[in-house]
Amino acid sequence: MKIKETKLHKNNDPASILSFLILLAWTMLLFSLIIWGFFSSLKSRPEFSGIGSYDNTSPLAFPVKWLWSNYKDAFQFIAVPVSSYFVRFGEMMLNSLIYAIGCTFCSTVSPMLVAYACAKYDFKLGKVLYMIVLTVLVIPIVGNQASELQMSRLLGLYDNFLGVFFMRAGFTNMYFLIFYEAFKGQSNTYAEAARIDGAGDFTVFFRIAIPLIIPVFVGVAILVFIDAWNNYSVSLIYLPSHPVVTLGLFYMQGNTATKMTVPILIAGAYIVCVPTIVLFVLFRDKIMGNLSIGGIKE
Amino acid sequence: MSGISKQSDKKTDIGKNKMSIRSTFSKRNIQKKWREWMFLSFLLIIPVTQFILMYCCVNINSILLAFKRYDNPDFVWNGLNNFKEFFQNITTVPYAMRIKNSVILYLSGLLISTPMAILISYVLWRKLPGYKFFQVVFFLPTIISSIVFVVLAKNYIDRVLPYVFNAPNDLLQNRTTGFQTVLIYGILIGFGAQIVMYLGSLSGVNESVVEYAKIDGMNFFQELIFVAFPKMYGTLSTYLVVGIAGFFTNYGQLYSFYSWGAPNEFQTLGYYYFVEVVNIGKETAYCSASAAGVVFTLIALPLTIGMRKLTYRLQPKEE
Numbered sequence: 376m377k378i379k380e381t382k383l384h385k386n387n388d389p390a391s392i393l394s395f396l397i398l399l400a401w402t403m404l405l406f407s408l409i410i411w412g413f414f415s416s417l418k419s420r421p422e423f424s425g426i427g428s429y430d431n432t433s434p435l436a437f438p439v440k441w442l443w444s445n446y447k448d449a450f451q452f453i454a455v456p457v458s459s460y461f462v463r464f465g466e467m468m469l470n471s472l473i474y475a476i477g478c479t480f481c482s483t484v485s486p487m488l489v490a491y492a493c494a495k496y497d498f499k500l501g502k503v504l505y506m507i508v509l510t511v512l513v514i515p516i517v518g519n520q521a522s523e524l525q526m527s528r529l530l531g532l533y534d535n536f537l538g539v540f541f542m543r544a545g546f547t548n549m550y551f552l553i554f555y556e557a558f559k560g561q562s563n564t565y566a567e568a569a570r571i572d573g574a575g576d577f578t579v580f581f582r583i584a585i586p587l588i589i590p591v592f593v594g595v596a597i598l599v600f601i602d603a604w605n606n607y608s609v610s611l612i613y614l615p616s617h618p619v620v621t622l623g624l625f626y627m628q629g630n631t632a633t634k635m636t637v638p639i640l641i642a643g644a645y646i647v648c649v650p651t652i653v654l655f656v657l658f659r660d661k662i663m664g665n666l667s668i669g670g671i672k673e
Numbered sequence: 674m675s676g677i678s679k680q681s682d683k684k685t686d687i688g689k690n691k692m693s694i695r696s697t698f699s700k701r702n703i704q705k706k707w708r709e710w711m712f713l714s715f716l717l718i719i720p721v722t723q724f725i726l727m728y729c730c731v732n733i734n735s736i737l738l739a740f741k742r743y744d745n746p747d748f749v750w751n752g753l754n755n756f757k758e759f760f761q762n763i764t765t766v767p768y769a770m771r772i773k774n775s776v777i778l779y780l781s782g783l784l785i786s787t788p789m790a791i792l793i794s795y796v797l798w799r800k801l802p803g804y805k806f807f808q809v810v811f812f813l814p815t816i817i818s819s820i821v822f823v824v825l826a827k828n829y830i831d832r833v834l835p836y837v838f839n840a841p842n843d844l845l846q847n848r849t850t851g852f853q854t855v856l857i858y859g860i861l862i863g864f865g866a867q868i869v870m871y872l873g874s875l876s877g878v879n880e881s882v883v884e885y886a887k888i889d890g891m892n893f894f895q896e897l898i899f900v901a902f903p904k905m906y907g908t909l910s911t912y913l914v915v916g917i918a919g920f921f922t923n924y925g926q927l928y929s930f931y932s933w934g935a936p937n938e939f940q941t942l943g944y945y946y947f948v949e950v951v952n953i954g955k956e957t958a959y960c961s962a963s964a965a966g967v968v969f970t971l972i973a974l975p976l977t978i979g980m981r982k983l984t985y986r987l988q989p990k991e992e
Contacts, residue, residue, distance in 0.1 A: 386799060386800070386801050386802065388892065388893050390892075390893035390894065391796070391799065391801060391893060394792070394793075394796040394801065395796075395801050395802065395803075398793065398796065398801070398803075398807050401810075401861070402806075402807060402810045404861070405810060405813065405814075406810075408822075408825050408826065408829055409825070411825075411829060411833060412825040412828075412829070415828070423832075425832075433836060434832040434833050434836050435833065435836070435837070485719065485720045485723065486720070488716040488717065488719075488720060489716065489717060489720045489721075491716060492713055492716045492717055496709070496713060498713070500713075500717075504717075504721075507724070511728065512915075513914065513977065513978075513981065514974060514977070515915075515917060515918030515970060515973040515974060515977050516732055516918075516966075516970055517918055517921045517922055517966050517969040517970045517973055518735065518921070518922075518946060518962055518963060518965055518966015518967065518969055518970065519731055519732055519735040519963070519966055520946070520947065520950050520951070520962070520966075521735070521738060521950045521958070521959035521960075521962045521963050521966075522731045522732070522734040522735035522738055522959070522963060523727070523731045524950065524951075524959075525734065525738070525956075525959060526726070526727070526730060526731050526734055530726065541719075541723060541727075542723075542727055544719060544720060544723045545720070545723055545724060545727065545728070546720040546723075546724065547724060547728065575708060575712075576708060576709060576712035577712060577715075580712070580716075601815075601816050604818070605816075605817070605818035605819065605820075606818075607818070607820055608928075611951065612951050621818045621820050621821075624818075624820045624821065624824055625820050625929065625932070628820070628823065628824045628827065629931075629932045629934075637828055640824060641824060641825065641828070644820075644821040644824045644825065645821075647818060647821055648817050648818070648821055651816045651817060651818075652816065652817070654816075655812075655816045659809070662812075662816070663808065663809075663812060663869060
C-alpha cells in the first residue's frame with residue numbers, strides 16, 4: 376500500500392497565493408526574455424530591426440524565414456581583435472574551455488590540499504592557516520586591483536594561462552571551509568588501519584582521503600567550472616591575448632558593425648549557454664544541493 | 674680473566690643494546706617526522722606561495738603605490754599627494770554622484786534584493802505548487818553567464834518594452850532613466866544565488882518544529898519570523914558582513930551594459946575605479962586608485978567589524 380506523504384503546509388492562505396502569483400509573474404518575465412531571444416536569433420537583421428520591407432513588423436512576431444544559419448554564422452562573425460588579427464568564436468570557445476578547466480583544477484585542489492593539512496594534522500602552521508582563512512574572509516580589502524595587475528606583470532603571470540591559473544590557486548575562500556568540514560567529518564579508522572598496514576601519508580591521502588571526498592569535490596568543481604566559464608572580466612583584464620567566448624559576446628554587444636547582426640550575436644549567446652546548461656541538467660542535485668555558508672561567529 | 678671480561682663484555686653488550694634501542698627509536702621518530710613534513714610541504718607549498726605573492730605582496734604593494742606617482746617608466750615617491758587629491762576630488766559634483774549611485778545600489782541590495790530573496794526562499798521551502806520548477810528558474814541566472822542575459826535584455830528593453838508597454842525606446846541611453854533601468858534589471862536577475870543559500874539553511878528546520886508551529890496556529894508571517902528566519906539568519910549575517918566592502922567595489926551590471934562608456938550620471942565608485950585601472954589610465958591611474966582603495970579599506974574595516982558584532986548581538990534564538 377502506497378503511503379501518501381503528508382504536506383506540512385497547505386499553502387491556501389492569501390499570502391501563499393499572492394506569493395505564488397508573484398513567482399509566476401517573475402518566471403513568465405524571464406521566460407519571455409529567453410523565448411523572445413530564441414526566436415530573434417533566427418531572424419535576419421532587417422526583420423529584427425524592423426527596417427525596409429519589415430517596417431512596422433512586431434518585434435514579437437515569429438521569424439518569417441527561420442535562419443538556423445545564424446548559429447553557424449556566429450562562428451564567423453563574433454570575433455575580438457587581438458594585435459593584428461581577429462580571434463574568432465571557435466578559438467574563443469577553446470580558450471574558455473582551457474581557462475575553465477584550469478581554473479577549476481587550481482581553485483578546487485588548492486583549498487582541498489590546505490584543508491586536508493589543517494584538518495588531519497596537528498601543527499602550529501595549520502592553526503595559523505585556518506585563522507588566516509577566517510580573517511581574510513571577514514576583513515575587507517578594497518582597491519587592490521591596480522596592484523594585482525602590476526604584480527601579475529612583474530611576476531610574469533600576465534597574459535598567459537599558467538599565470539592566471541596560479542593566480543586562481545588561492546585557498547582563502549569558502550571552499551576551504553567546505554573541504555575542512557568534510558575532512559574533519561571523515562572517520563580516521565580507515566587511515567589508521569592503512570597506517571598499521573604500512574601506508575605512508577601519501578598513500579593515505581591519495582587512496583583513502585580523496586576517494587571519500589569525491590562527492591564534495593565534484594560539487595565544488597562544478598560550481599567553479601560554471602563560474603569560470605561564465606566569467607569575462609578575468610580574460611578582459613589578465614588574458615587580453617586569449618579572449619574567452621563570454622568576452623567575445625561582451626565586446627560584440629557594444630560594437631554592432633555592418634557585418635555583425637544582433638540575431639547572430641544572440642545565436643552566439645545561446646551557444647555559450649550550452650555547456651553550463653548540460654552540466655546543470657546532469658548534476659542538478661549536486662549544484663542545487665544543501666549549500667549553506669552559515670554565520671561568522673565570534 | 675676471560676670470565677670477567679665476558680661479564681664485562683656482557684655489561685658492555687647490555688649497554689650497547691640499550692643504546693641501540695634508544696637510537697633506533699629516535700631515528701625512526703625523526704624519519705617519521707621528516708616524512709610528515711615532506712608530505713605537508715607537498716600539500717602546502719603552492720597554496721602558501723600563492724597566498725604570500727597574490728595576497729600579502731599585492732596588498733603591501735597596493736599600500737606603497739598609494740604613496741607614489743607614475744613617472745614613466747618608474748613609480749616615484751609622492752608622499753601624501755594622492756590622498757590630498759582624493760579628498761579634493763570627493764567634493765566635486767561627478768564624484769558626489771558616484772557616491773550617491775553607490776548608496777542607491779547598496780541600499781537596493783540591502784532593502785529590496787535581500788528581503789525578496791528571503792521571502793522567496795521561505796515560500797519555496799513551504800513547497801508551494803511547482804516549487805521545484807521555480808527553484809530551477811530562479812537558479813538559471815546563476816548558471817547562465819550574466820553577459821548572455823545582458824545581450825538579451827539590452828535588445829528586449831530597446832525593442833519589446835516600447836512596443837508592448839509604450840515605454841520610451843531609449844530607456845538605457847537616457848540620462849534620467851538609464852541607471853534606474855540597469856538597477857531594476859540587476860534586482861530582478863541578481864537574487865537567485867542568495868535563494869539557493871537560504872534554501873540550504875532552511876533544509877535544517879526540523880519537521881517537528883513546523884508541526885508544532887501549525888498546532889500553535891502560526892500564520893504565514895509568524896512562521897517566517899519565528900521558525901524560518903532564525904535558520905536563515907546565519908547566511909543573512911554573512912551576506913551583510915561581506916556586503917560592506919561591496920559598497921565601494923560594486924558596479925552591478927553597469928560595465929556589462931555600457932563597457933567603459935557609462936555616463937557620469939550612471940557611475941558608481943566601483944565602476945569608476947575599475948574603468949580607471951583596466952581601461953583608461955593604466956599605470957597613470959594605479960596610484961590614485963590605490964590611494965582611494967586604502968581610504969575605502971580604512972572605512973570598510975571598522976564598519977565590517979561593527980556589522981559582525983551587531984549581527985551576532987541580534988542573532989535570534991532558535992527555541
